[in-house]
Amino acid sequence: MILQKLSLLNYKNFEAESFEFDPKINCFVGNNGVGKTNVLDAIYHLSFGKSYFNPITTQNIKHGEDFFVVEGYYEKNDTPEKIVVSAKKGQKKVIKRNGKAYDKFSEHIGFLPLVIISPADRDLIIEGSDTRRKFIDGVISQRDQDYLNTLLNYNKVLAQRNSLLKYFVANNTFNQDTIDIYNEQLHTYGTSIFGKRTAFLEEFLPIFLNRYKAISSGDERINLVYQSQLQENDLHTLLTTNINKDRFSQYTNFGIHKDDLVFEIDGHPIKKFGSQGQQKSYLIALKLAQFDFIKNHSKTNPILLLDDIFDKLDETRVTHLISLVDNENFGQLFISDTHAERTEEVIKKVHQTYKMFPLSTVN
Numbered sequence: 001m002i003l004q005k006l007s008l009l010n011y012k013n014f015e016a017e018s019f020e021f022d023p024k025i026n027c028f029v030g031n032n033g034v035g036k037t038n039v040l041d042a043i044y045h046l047s048f049g050k051s052y053f054n055p056i057t058t059q060n061i062k063h064g065e066d067f068f069v070v071e072g073y074y075e076k077n078d079t080p081e082k083i084v085v086s087a088k089k090g091q092k093k094v095i096k097r098n099g100k101a102y103d104k105f106s107e108h109i110g111f112l113p114l115v116i117i118s119p120a121d122r123d124l125i126i127e128g129s130d131t132r133r134k135f136i137d138g139v140i141s142q143r144d145q146d147y148l149n150t151l152l153n154y155n156k157v158l159a160q161r162n163s164l165l166k167y168f169v170a171n172n173t174f175n176q177d178t179i180d181i182y183n184e185q186l187h188t189y190g191t192s193i194f195g196k197r198t199a200f201l202e203e204f205l206p207i208f209l210n211r212y213k214a215i216s217s218g219d220e221r222i223n224l225v226y227q228s229q230l231q232e233n234d235l236h237t238l239l240t241t242n243i244n245k246d247r248f249s250q251y252t253n254f255g256i257h258k259d260d261l262v263f264e265i266d267g268h269p270i271k272k273f274g275s276q277g278q279q280k281s282y283l284i285a286l287k288l289a290q291f292d293f294i295k296n297h298s299k300t301n302p303i304l305l306l307d308d309i310f311d312k313l314d315e316t317r318v319t320h321l322i323s324l325v326d327n328e329n330f331g332q333l334f335i336s337d338t339h340a341e342r343t344e345e346v347i348k349k350v351h352q353t354y355k356m357f358p359l360s361t362v363n
Contacts, residue, residue, distance in 0.1 A: 001112065001300050002332055003043060005073040010062040012038040025322075025333045025347055025354035029340040034359040036336035040116070040305045043334060046072040046083045047114040047303070049095050049105045057087045074112065076300070083112065106149060110142040113302035115291045117309060117321070121283045125271050129260035136261065139290050140200050143297035147196050154189035157182055158252055165250045179243065187236040190256045194230040197259065201226045207292050212285035222270070222282060225262040229254050284321065291330075301331030310337045310346075322346050 002023045008014040013035045019026075028036040037053070041060075044052045051060050061068045067088040074081040087093040095102050102108050123131050141148040161182040168174050205224055212222055229238060238254040239246075245253055263270045263282060270282055294302050310318055322333075337343040340358060347354050 030359035116305040118307035208289035
């Protein structure tokens with residue numbers, strides 16, 4: 001799969017811009033603030049229908065304008081594909097494939113597999129469990145449409161149950177029959193999600209361990225541990241036996257929305273016991289394992305975005321990342337960096353075709 005051309009209209013800092021890409025390596029270079037990351041984010045937008053850095057749609061519209069349009073021209077399985085994501089203030093976002101709008105955005109997820117490695121990934125270590133659940137869900141959803149639909153249904157029922165709990169308190173009432181309906185739905189959806197997350201981690205962990213071993217110079221033991229309340233009991237039992245707690249807090253305290261991934265090094269949380277270098281290696285291995293997993297299931301090379309990695313990683317890790325495109329198992333690569341000479345020097349080492357895109361001023 002190759003992204004051949006990208007067109008931006010009123011997207012973030014770009015008024016109107018087009019790029020034609022090399023099938024292997026593409027580098028956006030320039031000072032901070034000129035829009036390098038915004039170009040990568042536009043490519044991400046085409047795959048997921050949203051920004052990686054700012055999910056609030058209206059904040060991706062250029063200041064002073066009312067709409068944005070992002071167009072991508074791809075070649076996938078020798079077939080041309082045109083994807084358009086557009087948004088206008090006061091209206092719903094639209095995603096079109098070859099001129100036809102999707103009824104549900106979820107139908108598009110996984111069609112254009114993509115992995116991004118960014119300094120923002122550190123949130124996976126320092127932020128709460130919600131960020132790590134989104135990582136799991138994002139990887140699985142790119143290859144399993146049923147999983148994504150089940151997750152959307154679970155979250156919808158969860159919101160309804162939480163609203164009902166608040167209603168009970170506000171109106172000094174309670175209805176067990178209504179709660180039972182929501183409990184049964186959450187149990188059905190949640191059990192399916194738990195099973196697929198468990199199966200995913202069993203397959204993903206060996207891939208991740210191999211990637212970490214390849215890019216780390218140390219001999220530390222690392223691990224990725226899935227934690228879920230459903231490992232202790234089935235969800236229906238958890239919801240039923242803890243109803244008083246839920247009524248008091250006006251919130252559903254048990255379910256797969258409380259799951260977490262624990263990042264460990266030598267048996268301890270990497271957040272507290274891992275050096276900066278170890279944390280960086282961990283995150284890169286995590287994202288490269290994501291690439292491998294998606295590729296294995298989609299039979300397509302995902303697009304790989306490397307955002308601002310030269311300023312955040314040491315030369316050894318950067319060289320390892322770039323050298324991956326020398327392997328025929330990798331496809332198209334997009335890079336952003338502040339130093340054109342530094343970028344080109346590393347790129348030349350991998351003996352692949354490439355294009356440099358200097359961005360000098362904010363449009």
